[in-house]
Amino acid sequence: MKIAVYGYGNLGKGVECAVSKAADMELVGVFTRRAPESVKVHSNVPVYHADELDRFEDQIDVLIICGGSATDLPKMTPVLAKRFNVVDSFDTHASIPEHFDNVDQAARESGHIALISAGWDPGMFSLNRLYASAILPQSSNYTFWGRGVSQGHSDAIRRIAGVVDARQYTVPVPEAVEAVRSGNNPQLSTRQKHTRECYVVAEEGADLERIEKEIVTMPNYFADYDTTVTFITMEELQRNHAGIPHGGMVISSGKTGWENENTHVIEYSLKLDSNPEFTASVLVAFARGIYKMHSRGDKGCKTVFDVAPIDLSPVSPEELRAHLL
């Protein structure tokens, strides 16, 4: 299976590493919109300019697109799905139906297959919401994120005047998690589910009170949450907040029995040392999945919901049934 990476940020680097560990895959190249000679890859895979993709049409089974959801993927994925089987990690939940339709049209017309929104949320968390809902039709799904670094929220803090650098952790509220685990289906507001912890490096002499106020009152990002701001030095930031950990859990609870007398709680949780490397590993598994589906004649836009689990594994069906079932 010949894989290529489009975009070489943290996610693209994770894909490069994950493909190197997959015995059934080969990395054809890293494609970048930057000057290829300026991109230092970790392995000995060749780096090409994105414009060179055309001449690789017969040499790439699946192209893994590692761009951002805000501006890159809505344009990139439909265009690239005309020429390649592609996987992306589009994670703007509200825009998924529109993105799906655009990609579906492009992939269908050209006979390709395109899987969008792979990763862990959307991705593995979505799968667990679906499985739980299918098994327990009247169940409620609760999703908690963290403890982990939110790149978007960290960026939002960095845009404030006087801020040099920042790291924002999203943290589930323990009492809320316990209430959900009890199977009581609590009603929880945004504020009751998560808190936000901000570690901020400010310019020397900056007005810390103003910065703190700008953070905690920022609409959409922080105003609806209990937010704490801690000012630290750059040295502390680099020593204690260098990693990109994340994770979270999907907890579903539902009832069975004629009087709904029996409660069942299903919980799926992730504790990830590296958010981009885990996401990359999910993208690579689903690249394998759509490659198999395409080999059987399938085409169009897919999501994680459409892929039979058996297609994600490099192991034979006989071995999977004997050892994992």
Next chain:
Amino acid sequence: MKIAVYGYGNLGKGVECAVSKAADMELVGVFTRRAPESVKVHSNVPVYHADELDRFEDQIDVLIICGGSATDLPKMTPVLAKRFNVVDSFDTHASIPEHFDNVDQAARESGHIALISAGWDPGMFSLNRLYASAILPQSSNYTFWGRGVSQGHSDAIRRIAGVVDARQYTVPVPEAVEAVRSGNNPQLSTRQKHTRECYVVAEEGADLERIEKEIVTMPNYFADYDTTVTFITMEELQRNHAGIPHGGMVISSGKTGWENENTHVIEYSLKLDSNPEFTASVLVAFARGIYKMHSRGDKGCKTVFDVAPIDLSPVSPEELRAHLL
């Protein structure tokens, strides 16, 4: 979708209830090898003798077989798969490949589809072992069962002379669970993973010391575990041990990064008030799945690995993408 139940024990009762809550399903009948008039169902579904199945060949989309794995299912499922699309919960892990081959031949020849080994283990736990292994190729999977009632172990105790009734709980060892959650991939013996708690009602005047010794030294069932035996009265058994709770967890941990420097822990856990009712709910969801697959022309033996998650849900793909992805 027209569903029928074959066998009316705890699992069959659970299926009756689960189908009644599925808006897209109708229960055609309960089929039993007992005298139909002796079987009291909960709903107003008709009860038929198993011999009457022949005349329902065109009226049942999926037959859910609720028999035991030891002797019923190895014979029943291949025979019934010749005439119906079927689902079973065959759970003798070591014999799954043989059962698969027998059922596959029967279903393929007759153009039916048969899904074996649905439930939670095998079933949902198997899916989680597979997903984790596909995402993190060098990961280790650990499965813990309980705290919950093991029917097989409770039966084994009941067969001892002087025992009136018994309930056996399988309990994960907390230290073992924590060691796995830490991502350290510990080597764990059978004894280190689970303990077994036995609540036993003995005949008046029975030799309790002999009974306890027979339990804790019983090969396969108890000898490899730290087992505690508590003698209780029938009244205590009925008051405190009437339910059939179960559950457990699959914990997978794996590494990413060029130096395997990042650890990821994936955990899927179930807390079930009623083991048979939850298992029944899984069977019903997979009955929906194979009905859709059969409608598209698929046939032969399948497992939970082969079913795309989207086929398990009664909700439209558009709605699923908009709300659960």
